[in-house]
Amino acid sequence: MDFQRKLILHWACQGAIKQSDTQEALNISGALPQAHQWPLFLATLLLWLGALAVTISILFFFAFNWNDMSRFTKFGLLEAGVFGCAALYWFIGSEHFLSKLALTIGSILVGVLLAFYGQTYQTGADPWQLFAYWGLLIIPWALLARFATLWFLIIVLINTALQLYFEAYGQLLGLGDRPDEDVFWIALLFNGTCWLAWEAASTKFTWLNERWAPRLLAIATAAPLTAMFIMVIIESIGFPVLTVILYLAMITLGFTVYQKRIPDLFMLAGFCLSVISTIASVVIAEVLEHVDEIIGFLGMTIFLISMAAFAANWLKKMHQEQSS
Amino acid sequence: MSLQQAMLWQKLHDKNLTSGDMPINKALDTPWYVQLMVGLVAWWSAFFFLGLIASALHFILDNNAFAILFGIMLIAIAYRLFLQNQVSTFRYQFALALSLAGQGLFIFGLFDFAFSHGHRGDNQLITVLWVLFVFESMLAWIMPSMIHRFGSALAAGLTLSFTLAYAQLYFMHAAILFTVIATIWLNEFNWVKHRERLIPIGYGLTIALIYQEVMASFYHTFIHIMKNWLKMEQSWLPYWVAELLIGGIMLWVVWQLLQRNNVSTRSQTGILALFASTVVIVLSTQAPGLAVGLSLIILGYANGARMLLSLGIVSLLFYISSYYYSLDMSLLEKAQILAVFGSILLLISWVMSKKFQPKQENTHAA
Known part of the structure; x- marks a missing residue:
């Protein structure tokens, strides 16, 4: 329904459907609810809302009397x-x-x-x-x-x-010498494992096939890994070799898998953001301190815009391929 | 061209709703997360660009008139870039960064101009805020960029909130925003040629409205902050009046949707719909945000706009959560209100399912 809606509105904007006929076109395609569907929708909506309100009122009531029980x-x-x-x-x-x-x-x-x-x-x-x-x-x-x-x-x-x-x-499984980094390692290792396991399991169990979960796990894995990678570059701390290997592996595998095997534009956009962040951090740390302030600011502006434009163009191309 | 597209086109063609050849498929509506990624990096580059201006052209920041003029100039350049080339993403991003930097300069210059002599009066602040509101509204209307329109509309909505608060009309802006939002969504298909402009504005204002209704949940806390921290005067308009105005708009929305589906307001269905809406409106005076949340859900469902529907659901959950922390009433009073409210809704739901279920069963049997 969402696909038909977007398509019809796109055609209407292009002039292939008259403005006055747009709503009828949407009705025919089934993108809009019909008159007979409204009562069921409203009854369901009011049922959920009413049940939620009654449940919460019970919770509030118990919360109010909690100390006296x-x-x-x-x-x-x-x-x-x-x-x-x-x-x-x-x-x-x-x-x-x-x-x-x-x-x-x-x-x-x-x-x-x-x-x-x-x-x-x-x-x-x-x-x-x-x-x-x-x-x-x-x-x-x-x-x-x-x-x-x-x-x-x-x-x-x-x-x-x-x-x-x-x-x-202050420590877990031998980690713990550098608490500031090790908390990232814990999040990365656990969530990364869950992420891989979820994607693998969803091929076998269809009820796990909901994209929101692996996307959230990807964020919980990629965010700390990206942060650690940047820390390795800027401050040369942590486990540099392991961090670099893991980061490059994540980026390489991620772009390959989510482009071809499990097409997911959200993941690709996230990896693009990660790569832009790391490269920008490298440039800020290694280049800016050696150049004039004005040139540095101008360079960073142009650099960031170029990276974003390149990523956006590539993602649009992927979106077209995945939509067709 | 995919098979699905071809079939849809043929179906509409058979009903004489299409003219000419099917437009060539191009990437429709870039997904929001791609736009978000692009927007985040654009912001990042805008900060560096402001840094460049601060370093190279620091005399601009020393003179507020120059700052305002230079800011407007940057926005004008951005506008030309948006118009010139809508395909090149590089120029799109650069234009976005320029505009953001220009707005920053304009706002800096404006505030500096208004308060440069050390005097800060409420009338001056209100004037500055009105100027900002008009400025962002104009940008939301003029700038040919989805991200820009969304951001400017959101900024305009939030600025209006502060402006009316300082003018002792707390919460009134919710009614104003809701009128605009409802108008946009009810006419989404009548004004389809303008949807590239109107839909991002609609979403920006919707987010601003949801924020405003959350503030209404913390009415007394909000008033305390306004009076003690921001030194504002007491509002002469209680928030429940604003909720009733919102309720009036909700009734209008329901009436419009009944008309769209050719349901008479004198029919049983029409009367039931209007009665249920009235109940919700009355309850909304005690539970701020209810009428807005439900209206967004209904509008989202009516237009098949899943994002709007989701925003409505999220806003309702948010209001319920904030209701717990609100200090206006005790937990017992809130429990009583919610119990009554929930029971009424369950009753209406039961009546609706009883009334409409037999007809559907008969239809299916036939």
């Missing part, structure tokens, strides 16, 4: 919530979207329950343990639900656990 009441409420979501999944059936949503909400409530448990009994557990156990406990549900959002939630939880562990102990 006994701890067993609080535990009971949370456990009832977890159980209720599981029961809802069982009643509705595994293939329905609502049942997957119910398990996701239940998974979130598991975390709330763990947090409340730690707060009530003062077990002395570290914050990282909460997120780690939370992530591990909901894995069986993620396997059952076959829902991409739930798996992404687990990745976020493990990410958080790793970061908190590193903050608490």
Whole structure:
């Protein structure tokens, strides 16, 4: 529908469809909702909104009375919530979207329950343990639900656990001599692994075939790797050889895979931004200090515009190839 | 030409809606993330360009008249570059950077001119803000660049917010913005030849409106900041009046969409739609942002504009989150309002599904 809409509007702008006929053309193509579709849409919209409002009102109500409730009441409420979501999944059936949503909400409530448990009994557990156990406990549900959002939630939880562990102990798996860089390494190694695993798994499990997840994982991997690469160039710190190898491998593989194998313009645009950032940083660090200030500013302006123009032209060409 | 395109063209041709040959396929609407990447680098280069001006032509910054004139000159050059060559991305980027640098100089010169004698009065500030608003509005209209129009429209919307706030008309600009936004989206297909200009402006103003409604959620906090930090006077217009005005516009939107779908306002459907809208409007006086969010969703769905629909959904989620942190009411009061509101919406939803389900089933059976 989005494709037809864009095409028809493009033809109308070109004059191939009269302005007065545009809406009719859109109606015929099915790009716009028909009259009989509106009641269902509005009923669904109001249903979701009403359910959300009632749910949040319940949360607000409990938040207001929280201090006055006994701890067993609080535990009971949370456990009832977890159980209720599981029961809802069982009643509705595994293939329905609502049942997957119910398990996701239940998974979130598991975390709330763990947090409340730690707060009530003062077990002395570290914050990282909460997120780690939370992530591990909901894995069986993620396997059952076959829902991409739930798996992404687990990745976020493990990410958080790793970061908190590193903050608490200052080292992880032998890393730790340079805390400023090692926190990037942790994010890079874990998210990079998840990214590769997700792309590989999505070829086998179609329910994982949602582009938003690997895109977010790519950002979580490429951003720290780009930052480290720039730090290696500017300050010559870190593990220069390993960083350079990993960065070049990411760029090379990324451009190859997302151009031919798994066409994804978003990824290509991200890699372009990364390459522009690194080259610009090299130029600023290595060239600008040796030239006059005015020439330096002028040079950087022209350089950045040229890089952006080159990247934009190439991406437009890729977009045309992928659209045709 | 893909098979899908050819089939669509043929379908429209059979209904006599097309004329001439099918236009040659070229890259349609560059995706937003490519535009974003290009925009980010353009900004980066604009900062270096401003640095160049500061280094080489520092006398321009010493004289605010020169700064204003030079800024306008850069924008004029950018305009010519945009017009001259819409295919060359290099020139497009350079023009964008020039315009951004020019706007920076203009704003610097304007503020320096207004406050150069050490005196800062509210009337002077309001005048400067009005000038800025007109300036950005003109740029949004004139400059032939999607990114530029979006950015200028967003800047104009935000400037209007501050301008009316200083003029003791807090939150009024939301009603003004919403009128413009609704007009653009309702006429997207009637004014299709102007959509390259109007759609980026529409999105820029939509983002500004969403921001404004979030501020309305933090009404008392916002008023506190205005009075104690920015030394503004008390508004003579309570925000719920602005919400009611927005509600009036929402009713207009619903009425227009009923007309578009040939549904009479006197029919059961029409009455139900208007009644549901009225309920939402009343609730919106207690839960700011509700009417705007729902209107954006409805407009997005009506026009098949997924980005607008998504913005509406995101804005509603954002308002609900900010509602929790709002200090205007206790959690209990908020819980009561949301419970009543949610129940009413569920009831309307149930009535609608009951009313329309049997007809659809009969239609399908036939």
